[in-house]
Amino acid sequence: MGIEKILGDNIILTQLNKIVNWARKYSFFLYPFITACCGMEFMSVAGPRYDLDRFGAALPRFSPRQADLMMVVGTISHKQAPILVKVYNQMAEPKWVLSYGVCACSGGFYNNYATVQGIDTLIPVDIYIPGCPPRPEMVLDGLIKLQKKVAEERFSDWPKGASPVAGV
């Protein structure tokens, strides 16, 4: 059919943004922003039993400059909030945020003077994974959903700029 027949089996034609998105979705570099007990479940899901590496999201980078997927794992307190926003703003685009656990999603059962009621009041969130803590299967499901989301992105979606919350 068409030009592919002329070129033979050695060449595949595709759209640039599709192949770029394909590369991005299978090579997430995590920034694990771990503040609480969900971190234990994160270790489980990152370890060999559930193995995030199967989905191309194996390598945590402990510098936000080198990461493109921020995993906010655990309760965010008001004291911690400026640090979270600062780290988010330090990440190079494109970047995604995965809210891991019910505390990060909504504050969970901590409705008090100390706790941020959901990190989406501070930074844009792509995927919410509720649970206290979420099962590893839920995390993997969230990651797959994020991959689907990334696959449908366009170049014009980026850059999205700094967090809308000012003050850092």
Place this chain on the structure above:
Amino acid sequence: MSEDGVTIKRLRDKFPDSIIESHSFRGDDTVIIKKEDIVEVCRFLRDEKGLAYNFMMDLTVVDYLNIREEPRFEVVYHLYSLEHNHRVRIKAPVSESDCSIDSIISLWIGANWFEREAYDMYGIIFKGHPDIRRILLYKEFKGHPLRKDYPVQGRQPLIGPKN
């Protein structure tokens, strides 16, 4: 109410004027003392042979707002003797108007962060503490959140909405 333990007897002999009240329940001794004597009582409990309360396990505060009239607060000390496997609870009432008590850092250096936490959450000033400032909350925070008159919905975020 069982018979008074050895700790209460020794304290009553040594500090008859300091003790407001005491009770002993199933081996748990509790002594309520005047706050002016807290350091001397604790020193006696730590250094006296036969008592040797060498471990300060916990220091906390109770707010009795709307439960009783003054004194509003009570600072609670839990001491433990590793030598004798004894425990004692010392309580010192603190009024709202004079919201302070002497620090016991000179006896147990580990009390430092406990006293800072008690100050952070209840606003009790520990006189003689070398560095009495907030330990858990941020310095911009106004008020003391575990006081019963702190509003339940009181939110003071550093950044972002008050949700």
